[in-house]
Amino acid sequence: MADLLSDDAVADALSGLPGWERDGAAIVRTVKLPSFRAAIAVVDAVADAAENADHHPDIDIRYNTLTFALSTHSEGGLTAKDPDLAGKISAAVDAHS
Numbered sequence: 001m002a003d004l005l006s007d008d009a010v011a012d013a014l015s016g017l018p019g020w021e022r023d024g025a026a027i028v029r030t031v032k033l034p035s036f037r038a039a040i041a042v043v044d045a046v047a048d049a050a051e052n053a054d055h056h057p058d059i060d061i062r063y064n065t066l067t068f069a070l071s072t073h074s075e076g077g078l079t080a081k082d083p084d085l086a087g088k089i090s091a092a093v094d095a096h097s
């Protein structure tokens with residue numbers, strides 16, 4: 001069990017996560033990579049981070065553009081697991097941009 005974040009706590013977390021926005025019960029980011037292969041390399045790195053955290057993003061892949069959505073399904077909203085994984089996703093994006 002993980003506690004749901006308050007609206008203020010979500011806003012606070014997003015202030016340190018450039019490119020991420022709140023979309024209701026999720027936080028989302030769309031990124032464009034230099035190529036399809038680079039996008040898939042990001043997905044592969046995110047898969048490692050997700051498995052390590054036992055927390056899994058929804059990922060939409062359109063050629064070189066990825067959209068990530070994070071929410072804690074078991075809690076029906078946002079918990080600390082979401083901004084934590086968002087930071088790891090952003091690091092993977094930076095490593096392949």
Ligand SMILES: C[C@H](O)[C@H](O)[C@H]1CNC2=NC(N)=NC(=O)C2=N1
Pocket residue numbers: 054055056057070071072073074075
């Ligand atoms: C059993 C396992 O820990 C759960 O199903 C995990 C797996 N990954 C998950 N990912 C996300 N985003 N939300 C969850 O509630 C969740 N639950």
